[in-house]
Amino acid sequence: MIEDVLVADPPADSVDAVRHRLRAFLDRHRPPTPCLVVDLPAVADRYRLLRRLFPAAVLHYAVKANPAPEVVGLLAALGASFDVAGVAEAELCLRAGAPADRLSYGNTVKKASDVVRAHALGVRVFTVDSEADLLNVAALAPGADVLCRVFAFPTAARSAFGRKFGCEPDLAAALLHRAHRLGLRARGVSFHVGTQQLDPRAWEHGIATAARIMATLAASGVHLTTLDLGGGLPAGYRDGAPPLADYATAIGESLDRHFGSAWPEVVLEPGRAVVADAGVLRTEVVLVSRKSYEDRHRWVYLDVGRHNGLTETEDEFITYALATARDGGPVGPVVLAGPTCDGDDVLYERNTYHLPLDLAPGDLVDVLATGAYTASCATVGFNGFPPLPTTHLGASGEPVR
């Protein structure tokens, strides 16, 4: 029961303790593979940790990271707000118990009909980055709050979003002005430093930019109240990331530098950092093979790959940590690949992975920190492989009903 997860506010379990719990469940029950197990107490822990580290921020969980109703319902009960990417996610949040006034529509790419439907559902906060979308919001969601997304440059993100979202600061200022004149509430500025951001200082540029835009608008009588710092907070993959506390310190320092003691309302939209570390994906070795007599690399084919859960291995941009029951013995280099008949379904070839030399078909491999951007990114049946089944564990360490 989700209520069991909510009653306590225990000290957060370490990432290792969570992994141990999930792997113990998988060992006890041996479900068919591949399968994802998500630990709801760990999701609650991570959410509470972020609340402690960023006490001045409003947390809008980015639903896209893991839209499972169990996860969204838990976070709604914990008081979270939600960043939704579209109408379906808004409906999901409402069904899970989140009131409409805790939803913001963060996707800047939307149809007019999406605005109409979101507005009818009660969504009143929209992010825009273009004149066309702004005019739709003004016409179809009259009086709504509007944030404008600006480019966030630099960065050490594992996936920077490039120029798909956002606009130049001078255009953002003009759009916010226009929003004000159109009778919308010009609410603030947003940006996203790229997901799995490994540099805690990456928010500095966006915060400085937002402060300039806010000062420009204030000079003409439009007072923006909100600064949305987007997502980007990291999870613990194979190659590590700085502690979240370092991000809180760096972001706080940037806010002090650019806003002094008069911080705006600060919004964070964490996705990965809330759910990734709460998941373990168990997979089975299908085949181990060699491509030549000379090459030391074995090819290890798993029953999960790019299309049925590990989408974020595209370009090898997320390097998951792996664990097997044979760990501790001698290891050798491997190339890891998925099970489909698709040549792109290779997980790691550039990044060197080492796995036990005695690894054999039928052995189980656990892919760690897989609670974010996995099950929901799986295809519905490419090559006949179904979406990734997921089990959610409650405080008892057993599935919630």
Ligand SMILES: Cc1ncc(COP(=O)(O)O)c(C=O)c1O
């Ligand atoms: C608008 C927006 N906010 C938040 C997020 C969540 O990012 P992350 O999972 O890196 O925290 C995303 C991810 O794509 C996003 O597009």
